[in-house]
Amino acid sequence: MRFQFKTSYNQDIRLFRDKVDGFWYGLLAVAVVALPLVLDDYSVGEISWVFIYGICGVSLMVLVGYTGLVSLGHAAFLGIGAYAHAYFIMHGAPWIVAVVMAVVITTACGLIVGLPALRMTGIYLAIATLAFSVIIQEVFSRWESVTHGFAGMKVDSPVIFGVAVADGRSFYFLCLFFMVIVLWLTRNLLRAPTGRAWIAIRDSEIAAQSMGVNLAIYKSMAFAYSAGLMGLAGALFAHKIGYLAPDIFTILLSIQFLLLVIVGGLGSLHGAIFGAIFVALLPPAIAILRDSIPDTMNQWAQDSGVTALGLLGNAIGEFLRKPGVEAGIFGLILVLVILLEPLGMYGRWLKIKLFFSTFPMYKASTFKRQKSYMRSERLR
Amino acid sequence: MGCIYGLVALGFVLIYKATELVNFAQGDLLMLGAFVCYMSVAWWGLPYWAGFLIAVVAIAAFGALLDALVLRRVIGQPQFAVVMLTIGLGAMFRTFASVTWGSEIYTLPTPFGGVWTVGGVTLSHQYLSIVAGTLILCGGLYAFFNHTRIGIAMQATSQNQLAAYYMGIPVKLIFSLVWAISAGVAAAAGILLAPVTLIDINMGLAVALKAFAAAVLGGFGSIPGAVIGGIVIGLIELYAGATLPEGFKDTAPYIVLLLMLIVRPQGLFGTLARKKV
Amino acid sequence: MSLFQAENLSINFGGIKAVDGVTFDVAPGEVFTIIGPNGAGKTTIFNLVSRIYEPSGGRLTFAGRDITNVPPHLIASLGIARTFQNIELFEHASLLQNLLLARHAHKRSSFWSELLFLPSVRRMETEHREAVEKVIDFLDLQQYRDSLIVNLPYGVRKVTELARALCTDPRLLLLDEPSSGLNVEETEDMAFWIQDIKNLLGITVLMVEHDMSLVSAVSDRVMALNYGRPIATGTPAEVQAHPEVIRAYLGG
Numbered sequence: 076m077r078f079q080f081k082t083s084y085n086q087d088i089r090l091f092r093d094k095v096d097g098f099w100y101g102l103l104a105v106a107v108v109a110l111p112l113v114l115d116d117y118s119v120g121e122i123s124w125v126f127i128y129g130i131c132g133v134s135l136m137v138l139v140g141y142t143g144l145v146s147l148g149h150a151a152f153l154g155i156g157a158y159a160h161a162y163f164i165m166h167g168a169p170w171i172v173a174v175v176m177a178v179v180i181t182t183a184c185g186l187i188v189g190l191p192a193l194r195m196t197g198i199y200l201a202i203a204t205l206a207f208s209v210i211i212q213e214v215f216s217r218w219e220s221v222t223h224g225f226a227g228m229k230v231d232s233p234v235i236f237g238v239a240v241a242d243g244r245s246f247y248f249l250c251l252f253f254m255v256i257v258l259w260l261t262r263n264l265l266r267a268p269t270g271r272a273w274i275a276i277r278d279s280e281i282a283a284q285s286m287g288v289n290l291a292i293y294k295s296m297a298f299a300y301s302a303g304l305m306g307l308a309g310a311l312f313a314h315k316i317g318y319l320a321p322d323i324f325t326i327l328l329s330i331q332f333l334l335l336v337i338v339g340g341l342g343s344l345h346g347a348i349f350g351a352i353f354v355a356l357l358p359p360a361i362a363i364l365r366d367s368i369p370d371t372m373n374q375w376a377q378d379s380g381v382t383a384l385g386l387l388g389n390a391i392g393e394f395l396r397k398p399g400v401e402a403g404i405f406g407l408i409l410v411l412v413i414l415l416e417p418l419g420m421y422g423r424w425l426k427i428k429l430f431f432s433t434f435p436m437y438k439a440s441t442f443k444r445q446k447s448y449m450r451s452e453r454l455r
Numbered sequence: 456m457g458c459i460y461g462l463v464a465l466g467f468v469l470i471y472k473a474t475e476l477v478n479f480a481q482g483d484l485l486m487l488g489a490f491v492c493y494m495s496v497a498w499w500g501l502p503y504w505a506g507f508l509i510a511v512v513a514i515a516a517f518g519a520l521l522d523a524l525v526l527r528r529v530i531g532q533p534q535f536a537v538v539m540l541t542i543g544l545g546a547m548f549r550t551f552a553s554v555t556w557g558s559e560i561y562t563l564p565t566p567f568g569g570v571w572t573v574g575g576v577t578l579s580h581q582y583l584s585i586v587a588g589t590l591i592l593c594g595g596l597y598a599f600f601n602h603t604r605i606g607i608a609m610q611a612t613s614q615n616q617l618a619a620y621y622m623g624i625p626v627k628l629i630f631s632l633v634w635a636i637s638a639g640v641a642a643a644a645g646i647l648l649a650p651v652t653l654i655d656i657n658m659g660l661a662v663a664l665k666a667f668a669a670a671v672l673g674g675f676g677s678i679p680g681a682v683i684g685g686i687v688i689g690l691i692e693l694y695a696g697a698t699l700p701e702g703f704k705d706t707a708p709y710i711v712l713l714l715m716l717i718v719r720p721q722g723l724f725g726t727l728a729r730k731k732v
Numbered sequence: 733m734s735l736f737q738a739e740n741l742s743i744n745f746g747g748i749k750a751v752d753g754v755t756f757d758v759a760p761g762e763v764f765t766i767i768g769p770n771g772a773g774k775t776t777i778f779n780l781v782s783r784i785y786e787p788s789g790g791r792l793t794f795a796g797r798d799i800t801n802v803p804p805h806l807i808a809s810l811g812i813a814r815t816f817q818n819i820e821l822f823e824h825a826s827l828l829q830n831l832l833l834a835r836h837a838h839k840r841s842s843f844w845s846e847l848l849f850l851p852s853v854r855r856m857e858t859e860h861r862e863a864v865e866k867v868i869d870f871l872d873l874q875q876y877r878d879s880l881i882v883n884l885p886y887g888v889r890k891v892t893e894l895a896r897a898l899c900t901d902p903r904l905l906l907l908d909e910p911s912s913g914l915n916v917e918e919t920e921d922m923a924f925w926i927q928d929i930k931n932l933l934g935i936t937v938l939m940v941e942h943d944m945s946l947v948s949a950v951s952d953r954v955m956a957l958n959y960g961r962p963i964a965t966g967t968p969a970e971v972q973a974h975p976e977v978i979r980a981y982l983g984g
Contacts, residue, residue: 084861087828088854145535191717198477201538202671203716205664206709213706260847267846267853268832268839271825275833278822285782286900287808287837296843326664330542337539342824394554403550409543413536414528 088266090259107251111244120243124355125348126250127311130257132335132347134304137261139333140342141270142297143277144192145201148208149332152302154215154324156181156309158222161230161319170235178306185302189295208329215321228319250311257304258344264300265344273297327402334405338412340419349420357408358401365395458589459651461685462644463666464673465593466637468681471670473613473633476526477538480545481641482663486656487548488514488642489649493561511642518638519631526634527627545659552656561654585647592640593682600678609633665692668712688712735760735936736904741780741790750776752960753790758904763930763937765947767971768957769980774940775817776960778908781938782814783807794904809837813902815893817909817940821881827892828877831867834899835860867898870933871925887918894925898933905929907939911946919946926950944972956980 081087091097111119131153138144156177163173188207192200215222222228233240233249240246264270272293275283284290313319331354339350372388375381394400416423463481470478488510495506525544529537600606612619612629620626645659652658669688673680688708695707734757741754751773758764766774779785781792783804792800794810802810813834822830838860841853868874871891876884881892890913897905910926911919923946929935930950941947947954948968955965956977964974971977 084858084865085854087861088857139535145538191713195716198538198675199671199716202667203713206668206713206716209664209709210706210713263849264846267849267857268836268841269843269846271829271833272836274825274829275822275836278824279820281784282816282820282822283833284784284804285808285814286834286896287805288833289803289805333539334543337536341536397554400550400554402546406543406546406550410525410540410547413540413543414525417536 090262108248111247116243119247121356121359123243123247123250123315125351126247126254127308127315128335128351128355129254129348130304130308130311131332132339132351133254133257133261133344134301134308135332135336136339136341136344136347137264137273137304138297138301139336140346141265141277142273142294144294144297145197145333146204146301147201147326147329147333148188148204148206148211149301149305150324150326150328151208151211152181152185152305153309153312153328154211154319154321155184156306157230157313157316157319157324158215158228158309159306160310161228161313162221164230165228170233174307174310177310178303181306181309182299182303185299185305186295188302189298192298193291193294205326205329208324208326212321212324215324222319222321225320225322230313230317230319233314246314250315253307253311257307258348261304262344269293269296331405334409338409338419340421340424343421345424346419346421349424353408353420357405361395361401361404365392368392368395458585458682458685458689459644459648459662460666460669460688461682462589462592462640462647463662464670464681464685465596465678466641466644467667467670468673468675468678469596469633469637469640471675472678473609473630476541477667477675478637479538479541479663479667480548481637481666482659482661483545483548483552484514484518484638484641484659485645485648485662486552486654486659487517487645488638489645489654489658490552490556490561491642492646492649493654494556497561507643507646510646511639514642515635515639519635521638522631522634523627527630549656549659556656559655562650582651585651588643588647589682592643593678596636596640597678605629605632665708668708672712672715734758735795736781736938737791737793738777738781739791739793741777741792742788743776743780743785744788750960751780751787754957754960754962756955756962756965758936758938760936761930761934762952763926763939763950765939765941765951765954765968766957767941767944767947767954767977772957772980773960774957775908777957778814778906778940781906782812808834808900808902811901811903812906813897813900813904814906815897815908815910817912819886819889819893821889821892821896823881826878826880827873827884828864830881830892830896831864831899832860834896835863837900863901864899867895870898870928871895886913887915890914890918890922891925894922898929898935902935904936904938907937907941909940909942911941911943919943922946923949948972 086093091100110122114122131149134152135146135149138146138149159180160173160177163176164170168176188204191203195203216224218224219226232246235249240249265273272283272288275286275288276290276293276297280290316323335350335354336347337350338353339348340346369385369388369392372391373385376383376385376388412419418425463485466481466484467478470476470481491513492506492510495501495509496503501509521544525540526537529540600610608619608624609629609632611622612624612626619629644662648658648662652662665688666685669684670681671684672687673682673684688711691708691711692704696704699707736758738757739755741751742749743751754773754777756764766777768774776785780787783799783802787800790800791798794812797810799807799810799812822833825833839856841850841856845853868877871894873888873891873895876888876892881889884892890910894907894910897907907926910922914922926937926939926946927950930937937950939947939951951968953966954968954971956963956971956974958976958980963976963980964971966974
């Protein structure tokens with residue numbers, strides 16, 4: 076058990092709790108920077124997804140996890156950012172300008188969507204954002220002078236200040252850079268009055284109002300900030316995917332982002348990153364398992380002489396190859412997480428950490444929650 | 456079409472009224488219902504009505520089972536988490552369907568082949584069957600909720616679970632029953648819809664989204680509102696498809712919904728409640 | 733010169749006059765208590781004063797300023813703070829964060845400076861923290877500083893409500909049933925605190941309360957309310973002896 080001696084108010088404001096904490100984050104930073112040196116191109120490319128999804132995760136975490144506003148339409152913001160970025164690049168704008176424009180345009184869209192949100196809560200807001208995303212998707216496919224409709228839009232690799240970021244490794248660092256910036260900025264907001272106002276709105280609007288929080292301003296601010304981050308993620312997304320088409324930005328993608336924040340753990344930035352790791356790396360993991368499970372099990376079957384093992388392995392491989400199985404596995408994991416670990420992967424992580432730091436005195440009941448009965452949420 | 460939206464919206468509202476959950480798997484239950492009916496009719500050679508009955512009963516039982524095994528455990532958790540749970544369940548059902556029945560498109564043979572001509576207007580029996588089915592189900596459910604003991608118990612449960620429990624209402628049973636009814640309604644909607652849209656694993660999703668819009672349009676929690684909302688969405692879709700440029704058929708209902716929510720955030724028949732402090 | 737004045741305050745809920753022409757004034761430095769049977773409209777008056785409800789008639793004046801049309805989020809910065817009868821804390825935040833939020837009305841930083849967490853923001857945060865720590869010391873909440881509200885017992889939450897209201901640096905403090913749900917010892921503590929708030933901090937208190945022993949112990953003046961109308965105003969003893977008040981409570 077590590078004890079913390081708090082001797083200054085600054086200690087609660089600092090980014091890292093203490094030196095030990097700082098050391099571990101430093102180590103993590105070194106590891107993340109060193110990864111591309113040891114991994115092959117394919118893995119580096121897949122990990123870049125983690126960073127892009129990480130930005131999306133932070134974006135949605137601010138809105139859902141901290142402010143308590145649910146959006147079923149975040150894929151639309153991602154799309155707006157991606158298309159805006161691609162459009163400006165295509166018309167000769169420098170890369171940085173295109174990114175800034177993407178962020179500015181999505182922030183503006185966020186504000187516009189946020190306005191009706193001021194009066195809505197819960198499912199009404201969810202359906203309004205859903206409606207917005209359906210409309211935007213239709214706009215993507217019809218506004219051909221800008222988006223090229225279903226013909227699609229090709230996006231080249233970025234050229235920043237004359238330097239081409241052509242290979243996967245440099246792009247990896249670009250994404251990493253932006254994710255770290257986003258994390259830092261968001262952390263700053265969360266430890267300042269703005270972040271507290273968001274949390275207050277999430278937990279009790281009436282009390283927040285009575286304490287001087289202007290609900291309208293802070294809600295639209297959350298929407299705009301969240302949308303802006305999504306715009307940034309969209310710009311990176313456009314390069315990563317290389318080819319934009321309207322049917323990428325569907326409600327299923329929005330749902331995937333929600334899955335990300337839930338599986339990661341609502342109400343923590345760590346959760347956004349854990350969730351991003353999960354969402355970005357599960358599909359390649361399934362792809363790998365698809366081939367390796369039958370192979371290994373056949374190997375076992377040969378070694379042990381039990382043919383049933385090999386047949387089972389083949390069946391699993393066959394199953395994983397069927398179309399739509401991936402969505403089902405996502406669904407299953409989502410269900411299991413909500414049933415067994417409502418705090419998500421970050422919650423589990425905290426428990427594991429506590430287990431080791433208090434070993435052998437860990438009590439499972441530390442995190443036991445009071446049994447709750449349903450109370451009407453309609454009166455809010 | 457509007458009636459189908461209304462029916463699915465009805466399923467949403469039923470569950471919401473009783474358990475305050477929004478069941479995003481409703482569309483997938485609809486899809487499962489259509490598949491089960493197809494299976495009974497086309498593979499096992501049963502008559503249409505037998506298939507209809509089997510599908511509705513099977514999906515209703517499945518709904519009750521779902522409540523008992525999964526959803527009962529999350530009572531008391533934030534609404535949003537539960538909504539995501541049903542989204543996850545829906546994804547699992549779709550995968551299950553695609554593994555079991557494959558991704559082909561099926562046609563369900565129905566006894567409603569003919570057309571009916573009334574005063575120069577030709578109505579196909581298929582569409583009439585949808586309208587009739589909706590009317591029968593709505594009437595039945597309305598009577599059930601307002602005039603039977605169990606129906607009233609369900610209303611009580613939705614208002615205050617703990618108090619209902621103390622009054623001797625078997626809350627768990629009520630919940631399972633609500634899920635069964637709602638799933639059964641979804642299955643019926645799926646079977647009625649099947650001849651119009653054909654059966655495939657994604658048939659539920661599109662319908663469910665529009666039905667959800669319909670439920671919100673009517674004001675979530677209002678049963679007549681859901682049906683009327685469904686019909687309104689269906690009509691908007693029809694007229695937008697016929698008169699406006701291409702592309703508006705699918706978006707017009709959402710544009711109307713968005714405008715309506717901006718003007719009246721609580722839906723047409725909903726009530727805006729505020730928390731007491 | 734009174735600090736707070738309500739003139740002819742009224743509100744209707746669908747034809748029911750929940751508050752019907754209530755007039756009272758609170759002098760600086762006093763504890764003014766509103767009593768009355770359930771449903772008399774006491775909490776409704778609070779909701780009107782903190783501007784959560786829109787009055788259908790009447791005028792509210794605070795420190796010489798008409799606040800009848802001030803939006804609810806500006807009430808705190810004027811110097812009016814309130815607690816809630818059924819506890820409206822930010823449950824999934826720590827006690828410290830709850831109290832820091834109450835400093836929101838005193839925030840001077842812009843969005844951009846917070847985004848970069850400039851030194852000015854850090855300085856301001858430290859100042860807020862110092863203000864909050866004073867309240868924590870005043871109400872003996874030190875040991876709960878970092879606990880989440882959901883994990884705190886009811887009594888502590890009730891004190892946290894009071895602490896949060898105090899953190900806004902109010903001139904007028906509205907306490908909505910501060911003793912409800914507390915046991916005898918906790919109620920006694922509450923009585924001491926209310927006296928200290930009045931005497932040491934010099935904050936004027938407007939209170940709604942049922943517990944008559946607490947009311948008589950701390951109040952300077954009491955107003956009794958029934959069916960949204962005031963029936964008696966005066967010292968605690970006078971009001972308790974008033975025949976109409978006895979009739980309102982005992983019926984008949």
